[in-house]
Amino acid sequence: MSKQPLIAADTRPWRDPAAKPFVRINNVTKKFADVAAVSDVSLEIYQGELFCLLGGSGSGKSTLLRMLAGFETPTAGTIEIDGQDMTAVPPYSRPVNMMFQSYALFPHMNVEQNIAYGLKRENIASTEVGQRVNELLALVKLAEYGKRKPHQLSGGQRQRVALARALAKRPKLLLLDEPLGALDKKLREETQFELVKIQETLGVTFIVVTHDQEEAMSLATRIGVMNQGEIAQIGEPTDIYEFPNSRFVANFIGSANMFEGVVTEDESDHIMIDSPEAGCAIYVDHGVDCAPAQRLWWAIRPEKILLTRDRPDGVANITRGLVDDIGYLGDTSVYQVVLDSGKKVRVTKANTMRGDLEAIKWDERVYLSWAGNAGSVLTA
Numbered sequence: 001m002s003k004q005p006l007i008a009a010d011t012r013p014w015r016d017p018a019a020k021p022f023v024r025i026n027n028v029t030k031k032f033a034d035v036a037a038v039s040d041v042s043l044e045i046y047q048g049e050l051f052c053l054l055g056g057s058g059s060g061k062s063t064l065l066r067m068l069a070g071f072e073t074p075t076a077g078t079i080e081i082d083g084q085d086m087t088a089v090p091p092y093s094r095p096v097n098m099m100f101q102s103y104a105l106f107p108h109m110n111v112e113q114n115i116a117y118g119l120k121r122e123n124i125a126s127t128e129v130g131q132r133v134n135e136l137l138a139l140v141k142l143a144e145y146g147k148r149k150p151h152q153l154s155g156g157q158r159q160r161v162a163l164a165r166a167l168a169k170r171p172k173l174l175l176l177d178e179p180l181g182a183l184d185k186k187l188r189e190e191t192q193f194e195l196v197k198i199q200e201t202l203g204v205t206f207i208v209v210t211h212d213q214e215e216a217m218s219l220a221t222r223i224g225v226m227n228q229g230e231i232a233q234i235g236e237p238t239d240i241y242e243f244p245n246s247r248f249v250a251n252f253i254g255s256a257n258m259f260e261g262v263v264t265e266d267e268s269d270h271i272m273i274d275s276p277e278a279g280c281a282i283y284v285d286h287g288v289d290c291a292p293a294q295r296l297w298w299a300i301r302p303e304k305i306l307l308t309r310d311r312p313d314g315v316a317n318i319t320r321g322l323v324d325d326i327g328y329l330g331d332t333s334v335y336q337v338v339l340d341s342g343k344k345v346r347v348t349k350a351n352t353m354r355g356d357l358e359a360i361k362w363d364e365r366v367y368l369s370w371a372g373n374a375g376s377v378l379t380a
Contacts, residue, residue, distance in 0.1 A: 003172060013047075014044070014049075014220075020083075022172075023043075023044070023045040023205070025043040025064070025078075025079055026042075026078045027039045027041075027042055027066075028076070028077035028078070028079060029041075029068065029075050029076040030064075037063040037229055038063050038064050038343045041077075041229075041231055042231075045222075047205055048204075049206070049222065050208065051207050051208070051221060052215075052216040052223045053225060054116075054216040056227075056252070058228075060228070061226045065098075065177055065207065068086075069096055070091030073085075079222055080097060083086070084295065089375065095172035096172070097175070098174075098176075098177065099166040099174065099175070099176045100160055100162075101177050101181050105150040105161060105162060105165075107149065107151065110149055111146050111161050112140070112146040113132050114161055114165055114260030115164045116129050116133050122169065123252065123308040127309060132198045133146070135275070136168060139167075139302040140160035140161070141160070142161065154187075155187060156183060156191050160194070163179070167204065173204070174205070174270075175209075176209065178209060178211070179208060180215060180323075182190065189247040192215060192218045193218075217235070217253075220236075223240050223250050225253065227252075232248055233246070233292070233350060241253055241301075244378070245378075255299065255302055255329050256373075257305070259273075259275045259277045259299075259300075260275065262275075262294070263267050263294050264293075266287075268287045269285070270284060271377070273298055279319040280317065283372050284372060284373075285292070286373070288377045290377075296377060297379075298375050298378070299378055300376075302346045302348040304370055305374075306369050307347055307349065307360055307366050308367050310367070317369055318368070319339055319340070319341075319367070319368050320339070320366070320368070322364070322366075322370060323336070323337055323363060323365075326361070326362060328351075329351075333348070333349050334348050337368060339368075
């Protein structure tokens with residue numbers, strides 16, 4: 001099976017201003033009557049990427065995917081794939097295939113016939129069809145299941161058959177709409193890694209639409225977070241999680257504790273935020289582009305907060321509260337702490353010790369503290 005160039009972990013073409021995008025979405029808008037499902041979106045995706053469009057219901061991610069496939073026509077803007085303007089190109093002539101959430105397998109055909117269906121419609125020689133089907137069955141680890149019907153397969157196996165069928169015609173770009181949505185949680189987690197391995201083996205550019213934040217973080221080279229038809233932020237998973245650019249992204253990706261405050265010190269190497277909600281001064285160990293006395297928000301992830309019975313040293317980034325609830329999740333424990341200000345804060349702690357008798361309990365008064373670089377300053 002032919003391979004396209006892979007993305008090496010140390011190259012990351014999106015960091016290279018001279019790199020040429022494989023997919024270029026230019027100021028695309030899609031309106032249904034007077035409602036803009038997608039509003040002035042511009043996006044560049046590079047060859048060999050596994051790019052995730054992440055957003056809630058109605059964010060515009062599936063509409064954008066359908067425009068890439070040619071099933072919807074942009075109201076304004078252009079879409080280019082591999083340097084070619086797709087405006088007048090019908091879906092069946094695009095170098096694209098799409099895998100739907102329902103998998104849409106033919107129930108009366110066995111696995112081999114399902115994978116071969118699109119190839120036979122292209123009048124490809126039967127020997128080549130058989131060779132491609134065998135290669136794909138081996139790739140998705142279903143070599144022994146070729147004669148089975150879809151109803152004889154598990155959900156994860158049906159998902160892999162649908163993926164093999166979508167890859168059979170060797171598209172330059174594969175679009176996947178909620179590809180793991182029909183699987184249970186454990187199987188979905190296992191299949192995520194299989195999907196990444198298949199994509200890396202082939203080097204085909206994947207664009208995945210999902211509403212599942214963990215799925216996007218596990219799969220993607222980069223994520224485009226969508227909100228109300230617009231791109232809220234684009235970045236690698238670590239950037240999106242650790243450096244959100246807005247309250248929306250901070251709250252949508254994972255969990256974040258948000259404190260409103262006012263800047264009281266604004267220096268080139270640090271700022272101080274007065275936040276009655278936090279019940280303490282918040283020290284940030286870097287400068288921020290903000291005005292004096294500006295009102296802003298400071299967000300911190302639950303795992304970045306340290307819980308202790310004794311007060312740590314220091315004058316900033318230390319507050320106090322009462323443990324209101326504890327959720328034991330096996331690998332982690334989630335603490336709900338009500339600060340003296342009345343603000344409820346979520347803190348997570350890794351359970352590295354088995355049966356920790358010294359663990360903090362319900363109704364204990366505790367101190368919460370964090371490092372100067374632990375949170376994100378947000379102005380929007």
